[in-house]
Amino acid sequence: MNTKLLLIFLWFFATTLYAQLPDTLLVGYTRAAPFIVQDKNKLDGLNIWLWKKVAQDLELPYKMAPMNFSDMLDSLRTGGIDVSVNPLTITSKRSKHMEFTHSFFASNATVVVAKVSSFEKLSTFLKGFFNLNFLRGLLVLLLIILVFGLLGWFFERKQNPEKFRFGPRGIWDGVWWSAVTLTTVGYGDKAPKTKSGKITALVLMFGGLLFISGLTASIASSLTVNQLTNNPEGFNEFKERKVGTIANTGTRTFLAEHFFKNVKEYPNVVEGLTEVKNGEIEAFLYDEPILKYRIQKDSSLQKLQLLPIKFDVQFYAFGLPKKNTELEQRISQKILEIMETKEWEVVLNEYGLAEL
Template identity: 65%
Template sequence: MKRFFFVFVYILIFFRLSGQEVKDTLIVGYAAAPPFIIENEELLEGINIWLWKRVAEDLELPYKIEQMSFADMLEALKAGEIDVSINPLTITSDRIKELGFTRSFFASHSTVAVAEKSSFQKIKQFLGAIFQMNFLRGFLLLFIILLFFGFLTWLFERRHNPDDFRPGQKGIWDGLWWSVVTLTTVGYGDKAPKTRWGKVAALGLMLSGLLFVSGLTASIASSLTVNQLTENVESFDEFKERPVGTVRSSSSYDFLRVHFFKDINQYNSVIPGLQDLKNQEIEAFIYDEPILKYRIRKDSTLSELQLLPIKFDVQFYAFGIKKDSLELQRRISQRILEIIETTEWEVVLAEYGLTEI
């Protein structure tokens, strides 16, 4: 009887310990986010992988890692289906209502990726600026001014200066030729008015033509400058009316939505969005600067893309923790703080080409 009792107690203890072990095994979710989480065939590497392994090893935390999409990972963490997300999650006021966060380990910002314009596109843009309807109207008005003063001068000169301003239709052409040469200050000297009223007409051409051409030139220069500024934008506000992309459920999407962007395309990851940007399906891709920078630098198919010198939406990265896991959150945060204060952490960041803001 005693033997049976001890066997029974042993079995209960065994199952209790086994159950405790399963319960204490953390479910850790991740989504690829180079250079923080890099999928290299069956291996995982990157800054966050290195940091999590150090933390888990130092705290003796057993864990099982699971790959998910970014949006699914966030939903699983909110629902308590996973214990930890080791992605570089941005700490936001909305997320902190549903998630716990560790101590921040990296600070960054958002930026804008665009496709470089080809030489043909730049020429097309330049010609488009020149041949707008307003410019064509201006050139037509300039031609009318030249024709008017050329005809007027011909009327005054045709009888007293027939060598320069011939009679008939040829004389009208002579007047037009003279007005163009005079207004453009070429000054061939082959034709010139000799009568008093011919010289008055010439004076009217020079004064009115000079004022008109100056205004037309300024208008063209202004339009070209505006187009150049549009191409080399200095603020993310330039894209509010244009189709842009970002990662689904990311803090960048929340930022764009709050700042009234009209046409936001969401992607499950960065690569599909950058491919659409390359194919001109969207005009800009807005996301975390270190991730975009790494992707474009490492992927030769994205060499046509570039990052604009625009920085906004400062972000603090941390691991996400299941809500109400306060002790786990405290322990991990304490160890992260100890690690990032070492020179080893600086070496890891430098290895992946990152520096904090």
């Protein structure tokens, strides 16, 4: 008798749970190639394939509803839709307002910048070389050559007239000797004979050696900084720059948590990448698979490049309202089963996706 009552109770409980689900699920989505690719009225992509497989195996009737990203998230919070099949990043903030299925893909965010042409690289190098500090150093160097050239000529003109002649030509002799001595070329065509001249030469050689070493280090440092500025290789190098990302995304939250000060938000990837191409922003930061796919497929974006920077590891999943816990568990179980098949690996390769 107890067994019969238990079975009746379980049947009634299961029937009640299933009855809570609508006859036809409303499935929200927004374009996010290669996960969701929309070509006119045709939907394709990894997430679309996965959802169709899940819905077919679980016998879930559904209706697709195109939405913009922000509205889709709001609808998940309020229960306006039953499922979102977008590649939603699982975050603690989102988990407070919605349920997530088991993650089916792991990736990371990256950085897109405009490609630098060879002419621009040369221009950047010249700007870094002939900067204000370099010009100041060059002026001081010429002044040192002139002063010590005059001193050498002054001390040597009487006792060494063969090497340091009288008049303007002698001054040139002194300047020539000073330049050759300072640069350690050492032609040997002119050399001081007097005690004062030799002391002047010693001061010039040792003092000039230190000055040129400092000037060389300054130029090298300037070129290195300039190269890093125009060819950033680190995530933190973009903190002070004008960058862009998609609003209400995990990447936007990540940038805020890491103190990025100048971030412009966009409703979609294409608008952000277009502004990078046009020079409106310096970089666009978002999910690597989506950025890579968009640049490869859009010929107008071929002047953009992905930097070898990876940050903010992300786990993608489907989203559901908090009230759909039972549905989430059924979908999660089915996703795990699909991911264990060889077919899943084939589909990943078909869309050019590789997990971390």
